[in-house]
Amino acid sequence: MEDARAKLAGIARGLRDAEAMPAGIARHGALVAAFIEAGELAQGVADAAFDANGGRDARSPAGDAATALLTRLAAAVRLSWGSAFARFDPVRVEAAFDAAPPLPETLRTKRAEGFAFYALYPEAYLEAAQAAGFPLGSRVRVVGIRSIGVALGALVAAASEAPPPVTLRPVGHPFRRELSLSQGLEAELLADPPTAFAVADEGPGLSGSSFGAVADFLEDRGVPPGRIHFFPSHGGEPGPRAAPRHRARWAGAHRHVVGFDALAGHRLPSWVEDLVGAPVGPLEELSGGAWRRLRYPREAGWPPVNAQAERRKFLLRACGGGTWLLKFAGLGREGERKLERARALHSAGLSPAVAGFRHGFLVEEWVGDARPFHRGAHDAARLAERVGRYLGFRARCFPAGAGQGATLAALRRMARHNVGEGMGEEWARRLEERTAGLESFEPRLRRIETDNRLHAWEWLPLPDGRLLKADALDHHAAHDLVGCQDVAWDVAGAVCELGLEEDRGALLAAVAREAGRAVEPGLVRALTPCYLAFQLGACVMAAQVAAPEEAARLRADTERYAALLRRALGDGEVPG
Incomplete structure (x- = not known):
């Protein structure tokens, strides 16, 4: 309004x-x-x-x-x-x-x-x-x-x-x-x-x-x-x-x-030349998952992507040796807002450097020496501290506007639907039972512009020990109903995606220190099966329209989420 x-x-x-x-x-x-x-x-x-x-x-x-x-x-x-x-x-x-x-x-x-x-x-x-x-x-x-x-x-x-x-x-x-x-x-x-x-x-x-x-x-x-x-x-x-x-x-x-x-592909380098210098050679297309060629030594290790939903992105190599990622961030005020968000994250040491914004495209440093993130390859306590600091920074600095984000009741309904479609009615009934009472947290939520994309391949480990977050600007405004949520949603995502079940307490403490407020553990537990249900649904839908090799990766991830859901909805404690 x-x-x-x-x-x-x-x-x-x-x-x-x-x-x-x-x-x-x-x-x-x-x-x-x-x-x-x-x-x-x-x-x-x-x-x-x-x-x-x-x-x-x-x-x-x-x-x-x-x-x-x-x-x-x-x-x-x-x-x-x-x-x-x-x-x-x-x-x-x-x-x-x-x-x-x-x-x-x-x-x-x-x-x-x-x-x-x-x-x-x-x-x-x-x-x-x-x-x-x-x-x-x-x-x-x-x-x-x-x-x-x-x-x-x-x-x-x-x-x-x-x-x-x-x-x-x-x-x-x-x-x-x-x-x-x-x-x-x-x-x-x-x-x-x-x-x-x-x-x-x-x-x-x-x-x-x-x-x-x-x-x-x-x-x-x-x-x-x-x-x-x-x-x-x-x-x-x-x-x-x-x-x-x-x-x-x-x-x-x-x-x-x-x-x-046809419209802008040949014009884009000239649009950003004042920011990064003249290009050396043509742009390299990185859209639709093509960025994986530069991040992973073998195609067998590629993570799954929903190619149709990826933003247009290109690699530009400039005179003087700089390499830059040109990623579509939105025309007009949407792009300008994302530029401000990107600069704030970089100033806090949490994301790559930003050269500027030109007519829809954010110009960001390409971190060429980043290694692929592998679950279990990092000291868990240190990882929990770094991820918690990032999530806490978002909680403190990126509050959501009025009316942004799905209600907890809507999240719960859609999560039940996804589980019913993907795993059957019995598992859907278990999710409904396990998440009973989720709506009672609604009055205490503090909605922020959540990251909503905590997957392992979204993190950039650097040789000097730093950990940067890629693609951190706009997934709170995606076509997945979720929108802006309490930081507890991202905590649940980090636990599930990065294998931090055993270090949940350290993660919550790190978020609280940076955010200046505590995160309710009960809310994280209740949101965890909902988070998994949304990821399950996203993988199923993406696999339906993907090329065969990509569909196989997405089906493997679908089964990973289904296994986590079976664990979360069984007799044991809900992870997260």
Whole structure:
């Protein structure tokens, strides 16, 4: 929930700051950050109107003003990008609402996940729309599918020199979406048929039903399929949940896509040159688990990864001998927040050094002399002290915002479901019994931005005895329901992943010393089977879509978690 006027003022402030910057990629990134915030504002205003209209999309003066501002900012991004960052249009935000009615006092906005996590660049939609080749003077009607589609639609409209987009929110079951429009908006959408409909969103995902809902609506009302153009985030097909009609349509549809590699892969070294120096040779792709080639001497020792969920990352070797990891951290304020978090962790001696941040990518030192972490190869008491200091630092320095993280009741329900699916109903019943009373801890929780990824391969042991934590910035905001939890969740994870069952007391004491407060051992014990159940579910789901060799690694890890769960839910004491 956000204050609408405060968000508008923040957009204006961000644009003023950008205008004062010298021309270059940093200024362009600041402009894109303001554009993303304006997209969230337009989404929130449109959803407020949707709710006020009884669950139907309709025109509203505030919504029209927000979408017009967003499209103007999209044109400014286009101008900056097309001029190699030399030109800047000083958009005046406040003027966009001079003639509009007041904004709602508060808005429910949604994080634009493609911009924050999946290296979905706004400029890709500008280039895709320009390459679409709509005839000069043709009438293009753009439909942006909320949430992120309102911003993507504005980009397509700006590049096509079309009016601001109509933004729609498909409703219903995730795999069977439908549109819900007012009669007035439906009539407007279909009146004076345009040359083409341009439909913008990220995806398609498992079903492609959001794109499908818009196309079904148009085709069912007489729009020929050949006049419908799709602007997705990738060139692949819809997932296995797609309806036959949607799958058949997609195979022959007009689809306009510019991927990350075509857009930015060759530009990325120049974006960071002022931070690390000129590159020596091309970037080395480390995404999708490719980083393991540099960390492990033999492929047989590789840990499992969920390749589809990994952030884009590259290795850059620079003049002067420096080697740097360029990892996508998020466009706009999401990336800036992660930069601050990374700097705080490095200053405390807990993670690698950071050179800076450029238009979505965090630039971090590649710790080439780190060795693979092996359970049992470290002095357990010393390991507990180091890991406890790291977790305690997070508990002290990274408090969570209001409303972040799943409730303990929700964690318990999902853990039961995962165990039932993966191990059978008897084990699910045992988990339910063993975690009874977990919800009673809720009033005493102190939620933080938990690490949520304490696996052995996430730690970097150095020859001088230091232990650094890799990938420590954003797993509290993943697609696993968990979110921000009490530090006890990370303690449970460390015990399970690093073999610290016998040194649980030392770990808890180290966390307490650094955090300045104690961790409840009972909460750790109750959360441990939940943690294991979530890891079990994650491995099962990742294995279903992985290549055969990766699936075998994931199945082996699935069995490891199942064995730990059987131990935790049997007659013995719960580890952790």
